[in-house]
Structures are given as structure tokens and as C-alpha cells.
Amino acid sequence: MSEHAEKVSRCCPSASRSGTAPAARQAVAAGASREAPPARLVPIKGGATTTGTNTPVLRHDGESPIRRHRLPPYRIDPYAVTNAWFKRFVETTGYRTDAERFGWSLVFHTFVPEGIQVQRVVDTPWWLKVFGADWAHPFGPQSSIEGLENHPVTHVSWEDAVAFAEWAGGRLPTEAEWEHAARGGLPRATFPWGETEPTDKTPLCNIWQGRFPHDNTLADSYFGTAPVDSFAPNSFGLHNMAGNVWEWCADPFRIRSVGARARQANHAAAVENMKLLKGGSYLCHKSYCYRYRIQARTGASADSSTGHMGFRLVF
Ligand SMILES: [Cu+2]
Numbered sequence: 001m002s003e004h005a006e007k008v009s010r011c012c013p014s015a016s017r018s019g020t021a022p023a024a025r026q027a028v029a030a031g032a033s034r035e036a037p038p039a040r041l042v043p044i045k046g047g048a049t050t051t052g053t054n055t056p057v058l059r060h061d062g063e064s065p066i067r068r069h070r071l072p073p074y075r076i077d078p079y080a081v082t083n084a085w086f087k088r089f090v091e092t093t094g095y096r097t098d099a100e101r102f103g104w105s106l107v108f109h110t111f112v113p114e115g116i117q118v119q120r121v122v123d124t125p126w127w128l129k130v131f132g133a134d135w136a137h138p139f140g141p142q143s144s145i146e147g148l149e150n151h152p153v154t155h156v157s158w159e160d161a162v163a164f165a166e167w168a169g170g171r172l173p174t175e176a177e178w179e180h181a182a183r184g185g186l187p188r189a190t191f192p193w194g195e196t197e198p199t200d201k202t203p204l205c206n207i208w209q210g211r212f213p214h215d216n217t218l219a220d221s222y223f224g225t226a227p228v229d230s231f232a233p234n235s236f237g238l239h240n241m242a243g244n245v246w247e248w249c250a251d252p253f254r255i256r257s258v259g260a261r262a263r264q265a266n267h268a269a270a271v272e273n274m275k276l277l278k279g280g281s282y283l284c285h286k287s288y289c290y291r292y293r294i295q296a297r298t299g300a301s302a303d304s305s306t307g308h309m310g311f312r313l314v315f
Pocket residue numbers: 010011012280281283284285289290291
């Protein structure tokens with residue numbers, strides 16, 4: 001893949017909110033209305049593990065080299081945080097998300113109704129800046145989450161995810177915790193179920209089928225998000241570690257390389273306060289954005305939000 005192709009061939013937008021000045025972020029009182037951790041959490045033993053691969057597909061994302069880690073035991077949610085759970089958080093705390101404070105969020109073009117005020121995103125024109133889009137109005141001001149209660153919450157920034165985690169008594173996983181859990185005990189697995197490649201006929205997870213970004217054949221039955229408990233879980237019982245929504249991790253987005261290009265990218269990532277995302281989304285397709293592999297990764301600024309980024313918690 002040429003450098004240029006790799007630069008633009010991703011499902012994620014490159015728009016950042018830095019430079020604009022919204023209302024001040026509101027702190028959630030620590031410990032206020034804190035919930036008990038959900039009973040469904042899956043205990044993970046921890047121990048020696050790795051992130052990344054020595055045979056990267058998208059080298060400039062920083063998939064290589066293999067990095068070694070030692071993990072203490074932790075517990076992970078088998079599901080991404082749902083709209084229903086996030087709603088409870090907002091109702092108990094009055095929290096306002098970054099999308100609400102900025103007044104807009106990024107919606108994939110096919111979900112945007114006619115006649116709504118939008119702006120296109122340079123480099124990723126299938127993302128539209130929609131005024132009035134937020135977690136409760138995922139497709140614009142006239143939309144709602146009715147019927148999507150059990151779908152992953154979207155249009156939440158890294159900052160929103162951290163605020164939610166604080167309230168829920170959990171935290172965002174590190175990349176090492178996320179990858180270790182996603183492999184479900186399979187050494188060096190490419191996907192949560194092993195090595196079988198999803199195809200347009202046998203999707204195995206909620207990704208794109210057909211020609212991105214206009215024709216989705218819906219072989220997996222979902223155009224956008226799917227319920228958090230859909231598709232077969234991995235052997236740890238975790239659902240949708242590949243596809244559905246990108247999941248925010250605790251780590252900043254950095255590339256492990258001494259090359260000048262990586263140094264430049266890391267500098268830009270630091271200036272933008274970019275955070276790591278894992279797992280790919282319903283928009284990924286092998287022909288365009290082969291990022292539903294466990295070792296794949298991307299980054300976005302901590303205050304950005306889209307209709308295909310969510311998160312899950314560890315405890
Ligand atoms: Cu993608």
C-alpha cells in the first residue's frame with residue numbers, strides 16, 4: 001500500500017476539535033452516586049503477555065514491534081458500555097458530553113437525514129459534522145436512542161469515557177489489557193476467534209460488507225451498531241472485541257519506532273492529545289480499513305467523538 005493510500009484509507013475521521021472553545025468541562029463529583037461494578041465482569045488472570053506484531057499490516061499505525069508486558073489480574077466487561085448504562089450516568093450526574101458542549105459530532109454520511117445542517121470532513125468525506133448530534137441523538141437532533149438501548153453508546157470522547165468510568169468505579173483498559181482479553185487465551189491470535197478471515201459472506205463480526213463507503217450488503221444484518229451481546233463471544237466470553245465500535249483505551253496513541261517519521265507522528269499525536277482506540281468498527285473492511293485485527297490500532301484526540309467510537313471498562 002502506498003504511503004498516501006495508507007494515510008487516507010481508514011474509516012476514522014481526522015477532524016479535531018482543538019482550537020475551538022466550548023463551555024468548560026464539568027467535573028463529576030468523585031464517588032457521587034457511584035454504582036457497584038456489574039456482576040457479569042470476567043476475571044482475567046494476568047501474567048506475561050504481549051501487544052503488537054512483528055509482521056505488521058499497517059506499519060504506520062505502530063502495530064509493530066511486539067511489546068512485552070506483565071499484567072496484574074483484572075476484570076473486564078464482556079460488553080461495551082450501552083446507551084442504557086450511559087443514560088443512567090447522565091441522569092444521575094447531569095454530565096454533559098464533549099459533543100454536547102461543542103454542539104456537534106461526526107455522523108457517517110448514510111445516517112444523516114436530508115436537509116440537516118452539516119459540514120464535510122477533509123480526507124474522510126463520508127463523515128459529516130452534524131450540529132445537534134450526540135450520544136442521545138446519534139444521527140442528528142431529530143434522532144433518538146429508542147430501540148438502541150442495548151447498543152454501544154457512541155459520540156462519547158475519551159474524556160467522557162473517563163468521566164463515566166470514574167462514576168462506574170472502573171477504568172479504561174490499557175492496550176495490553178485490551179489485547180490480552182481480546183485474544184481469549186489464543187496465542188498471537190489475529191481475531192478474537194482465531195485466524196479465520198471474515199468475508200463478505202461470513203462476516204463473523206460487525207464490520208462492513210460490500211464496497212466502502214457507499215454499498216453495504218448488510219450480510220451481518222447491521223448497517224450501524226449491533227447490540228453489545230450480538231455475535232459469538234471469544235473464549236473468555238467477551239463480545240465484539242472485533243468490529244461494532246472502536247473502543248477507547250487508557251493509553252496515549254504513540255508509535256514504537258526510532259524512525260524520523262514515527263517521531264514526527266508522535267509529536268503531532270502529543271500536540272493533539274491523541275488517545276488509543278482498538279477493535280475497529282462497523283465501518284471497517286479489509287479492502288479499505290483492515291483494523292478489526294487485534295494488533296491493529298488507531299488514535300483520535302481525547303475530545304473527539306463519532307458515531308463509531310465507544311468503550312468498555314475494566315475493574
Ligand atoms: Cu476501520
